[in-house]
Amino acid sequence: MVDYSVDRNLAILGINNPPVNALSFHVREGLFNGIKQANADRRVEAIVITGKGKTYCSGADIREFSIPSAGKGLVTLGHRIEDSDKPVISAIHGNALGGGLEIALFSHYRVANKNAKIGFPEVLIGLLPGAEGTIRLPRVTGLAFAMDAIASGRRFDAQEAHKHGILDTICDGDVLQEAKAFSKKIIGQPLDQRRLSKTHVKDAADVDIKFEEALAQIKRKYRGLIAPILCLKSVRNSAKMSFDEAAAEEMRLFGELLTSSQSIGLRYSFFAERSAPKWKLPCGACADNTTPVDVKTTGVIGAGTMGSGIAVCLIRAGIPVILVEKNQKMLDQAIKTISRILTGSVKLNRMTEKQREHSLKLLKGASTLDELAGVDMVIEAVYENLELKREIFHQLDKICKSSTLLCSNTSTLDIDNIASATQRPDKVVGTHFFAPAYIMRLLENVYGTKTSPTTVATVMELGKRIGKICVLVKTCYAFVANRTNQPFGAEASFMVEEGALPQDVDTVLENFGMPMGPFKVSDLSGIDVGWRIRQEVAKALGLKLTLETRYRMGERITTLADRLYEMGRYGIKTGKGWYRYEPTNPRKPIPDPDVAKMIQKHCMDMGIERRNIPAQEVIERCLFSAINESFRVLEQRIAEKPEDIDVIWQYGFSFPRYGGGPMFYASQVGLKKVFEKICIFHEQFPYSSHWVPSDLLRKLASHSTEIPMDKWTQFISSSKL
Ligand SMILES: CCCCCCCC/C=C\C=C\CC(=O)SCCNC(=O)CCNC(=O)[C@H](O)C(C)(C)COP(=O)(O)OP(=O)(O)OC[C@H]1O[C@@H](n2cnc3c(N)ncnc32)[C@H](O)[C@@H]1OP(=O)(O)O
Numbered sequence: 001m002v003d004y005s006v007d008r009n010l011a012i013l014g015i016n017n018p019p020v021n022a023l024s025f026h027v028r029e030g031l032f033n034g035i036k037q038a039n040a041d042r043r044v045e046a047i048v049i050t051g052k053g054k055t056y057c058s059g060a061d062i063r064e065f066s067i068p069s070a071g072k073g074l075v076t077l078g079h080r081i082e083d084s085d086k087p088v089i090s091a092i093h094g095n096a097l098g099g100g101l102e103i104a105l106f107s108h109y110r111v112a113n114k115n116a117k118i119g120f121p122e123v124l125i126g127l128l129p130g131a132e133g134t135i136r137l138p139r140v141t142g143l144a145f146a147m148d149a150i151a152s153g154r155r156f157d158a159q160e161a162h163k164h165g166i167l168d169t170i171c172d173g174d175v176l177q178e179a180k181a182f183s184k185k186i187i188g189q190p191l192d193q194r195r196l197s198k199t200h201v202k203d204a205a206d207v208d209i210k211f212e213e214a215l216a217q218i219k220r221k222y223r224g225l226i227a228p229i230l231c232l233k234s235v236r237n238s239a240k241m242s243f244d245e246a247a248a249e250e251m252r253l254f255g256e257l258l259t260s261s262q263s264i265g266l267r268y269s270f271f272a273e274r275s276a277p278k279w280k281l282p283c284g285a286c287a288d289n290t291t292p293v294d295v296k297t298t299g300v301i302g303a304g305t306m307g308s309g310i311a312v313c314l315i316r317a318g319i320p321v322i323l324v325e326k327n328q329k330m331l332d333q334a335i336k337t338i339s340r341i342l343t344g345s346v347k348l349n350r351m352t353e354k355q356r357e358h359s360l361k362l363l364k365g366a367s368t369l370d371e372l373a374g375v376d377m378v379i380e381a382v383y384e385n386l387e388l389k390r391e392i393f394h395q396l397d398k399i400c401k402s403s404t405l406l407c408s409n410t411s412t413l414d415i416d417n418i419a420s421a422t423q424r425p426d427k428v429v430g431t432h433f434f435a436p437a438y439i440m441r442l443l444e445n446v447y448g449t450k451t452s453p454t455t456v457a458t459v460m461e462l463g464k465r466i467g468k469i470c471v472l473v474k475t476c477y478a479f480v481a482n483r484t485n486q487p488f489g490a491e492a493s494f495m496v497e498e499g500a501l502p503q504d505v506d507t508v509l510e511n512f513g514m515p516m517g518p519f520k521v522s523d524l525s526g527i528d529v530g531w532r533i534r535q536e537v538a539k540a541l542g543l544k545l546t547l548e549t550r551y552r553m554g555e556r557i558t559t560l561a562d563r564l565y566e567m568g569r570y571g572i573k574t575g576k577g578w579y580r581y582e583p584t585n586p587r588k589p590i591p592d593p594d595v596a597k598m599i600q601k602h603c604m605d606m607g608i609e610r611r612n613i614p615a616q617e618v619i620e621r622c623l624f625s626a627i628n629e630s631f632r633v634l635e636q637r638i639a640e641k642p643e644d645i646d647v648i649w650q651y652g653f654s655f656p657r658y659g660g661g662p663m664f665y666a667s668q669v670g671l672k673k674v675f676e677k678i679c680i681f682h683e684q685f686p687y688s689s690h691w692v693p694s695d696l697l698r699k700l701a702s703h704s705t706e707i708p709m710d711k712w713t714q715f716i717s718s719s720k721l
Pocket residue numbers: 019020022058059060061062063069070071072074075095097098099100121122125127128129130131251254255258271274275
């Protein structure tokens with residue numbers, strides 16, 4: 001794991017632990033022994049620590065954090081490096097992150113390739129740099145930079161690191177050669193001032209003011225997160241305490257964070273996000289054995305909000321788009337909107353003006369489907385109407401070349417049904433984007449019974465190309481995202497009918513960690529949008545809708561949102577919805593007594609007795625109903641693994657990353673407890689089918705010990721436990 005070699009007067013310690021050269025136990029051991037060996041070797045005058053392969057070192061092995069006190073050896077190793085009698089040079093290429101950067105800061109000198117990326121990303125997994133990173137970095141860079149870098153976890157480039165004194169030199173070419181040349185300048189120089197533990201924080205006198213400034217900023221930016229605050233406190237200690245005291249306190253804070261539920265959730269999310277794109281089909285095809293088709297040109301049908309947003313994603317990634325819209329006014333408007341969105345990206349420094357101009361050149365408007373004859377992929381994004389979509393797919397099948405993939409941005413409709421309108425069901429697939437498509441990272445790709453592995457591989461690859469987190473799911477009504485989210489929203493509304501107010505429910509869920517409660521989200525996305533969907537569904541089912549009912553087709557419903565619609569309260573766009581909005585601050589929701597009155601009247605008319613709804617009930621009814629549906633989705637193999645559902649909730653519905661997602665949350669609460677509560681709710685609310693307990697959950701909950709998440713799917717087909 002660490003290759004030891006001697007080149008003339010230099011010992012070279014090469015970290016060799018692909019893919020990211022994480023500091024696993026054997027790497028730490030190898031470095032420790034290597035430093036010892038080099039110090040004992042008479043030929044050696046200096047030691048170079050370098051990384052084999054693509055990178056220097058990406059930090060501690062995150063999986064090892066689940067093993068008690070696994071990280072401890074890193075500090076011991078660090079002291080061995082710093083105490084070395086012979087100078088130690090870290091030669092950095094690729095990444096020097098977390099514990100990797102700490103190894104570099106224990107070293108006496110640091111040289112790097114100009115493309116190297118440096119940083120302390122520990123905070124992103126709910127930790128702080130626990131091997132003296134928070135004590136050493138301020139000694140090099142000063143407090144302001146250290147506070148920002150450590151509490152944000154951002155990666156910065158070699159130039160910035162050099163500017164702040166982290167790197168002694170940067171080079172264009174091979175960093176090992178540079179380190180060899182550099183060693184000639186420093187061999188024989190005194191080492192004491194190069195040992196950071198012997199130095200001081202230069203701007204220590206300003207620590208209180210800098211701390212308060214940084215604290216105010218991170219409290220605004222990272223609401224509810226503990227790690228950024230402890231990161232700052234530890235950097236503050238570096239200026240207020242002796243080195244050893246600050247280091248001991250850093251270790252204590254690290255230990256506190258390591259066992260915190262936030263860090264456990266964030267570490268789970270780190271791996272869940274990486275496991276989601278590793279798709280697998282029931283036929284055995286998977287990401288590793290299937291080659292995607294190269295998509296060079298695309299078409300998007302429909303220039304509404306979704307179509308325009310999807311077009312932005314594609315052109316921004318350098319993929320040409322023909323945007324088809326038969327309504328010329330809408331098309332013109334969409335092109336203006338797209339241009340405006342890209343201008344916004346330039347203002348936010350997310351792209352340059354030149355890139356914006358180039359992207360816009362890739363966009364072409366068209367009024368008929370015929371223009372799509374030669375494209376490699378079409379994404380249909382018209383409104384949610386099965387007949388309309390089938391008709392479009394039927395026409396596309398005739399117009400497009402035989403290799404063109406036909407994708408639908410449906411959020412609910414059966415992909416098999418849409419595919420059956422074509423002669424190429426193997427090339428039909430769902431690509432469900434989330435609004436606003438140019439911002440939301442999730443892409444829920446949906447395969448049908450006949451979708452080919454190549455088609456799946458192609459949409460998964462395209463998603464990655466346009467910067468999305470892709471999850472693959474099987475077709476069914478509403479797929480995974482909307483299907484598992486539906487009970488969450490329904491329970492929120494039922495509780496308003498039973499006694500809560502929209503702001504009560506929103507506040508509880510926001511305190512839980514959701515950035516916005518469901519009623520604020522509903523105002524943002526538009527009450528009229530939901531109303532229109534309900535009308536469409538009713539039309540398709542041949543139902544006549546009325547406001548004076550609590551049940552539809554044997555299911556409990558609430559018509560509260562329809563009543564808002566009838567009042568012309570469509571949400572933010574009309575200044576009134578579940579909340580009211582002042583023209584001076586049109587984004588700030590204000591609880592509205594008129595809404596409370598409407599709810600009271602609705603309850604009186606419907607004979608519903610209102611009661612106090614405790615916060616715990618809000619959380620349990622919203623989350624456990626979603627969890628129950630998620631277990632069904634897993635049981636029916638609509639989602640392949642629980643992590644896929646959690647990633648969908650994080651990136652589609654902004655579930656707090658530290659909470660993991662509904663499945664992870666269930667695992668933390670304990671499946672027995674979740675199941676028992678679901679059974680109680682089922683008895684209490686017999687007319688909501690989302691409370692019928694999932695068989696899979698029942699099986700898992702009846703096991704004598706908690707089954708870990710990675711074993712849940714093994715219980716799908718087992719009849720006994
Ligand atoms: C009481 C207790 C006292 C204890 C004493 C205190 C001592 C504490 C000491 C030290 C503390 C150190 C803290 C740390 O160093 S925490 C780790 C900091 N580093 C990171 O967070 C880096 C995370 N990784 C990344 O950001 C990226 O992976 C990156 C390195 C940028 C590479 O990106 P990319 O090329 O896109 O590759 P992937 O992300 O897909 O990763 C490839 C595979 O590698 C796995 N991986 C990556 N990083 C780690 C890691 N640090 N540990 C384990 N595994 C890692 C990743 O999961 C991928 O795996 P797979 O292919 O199976 O999916």
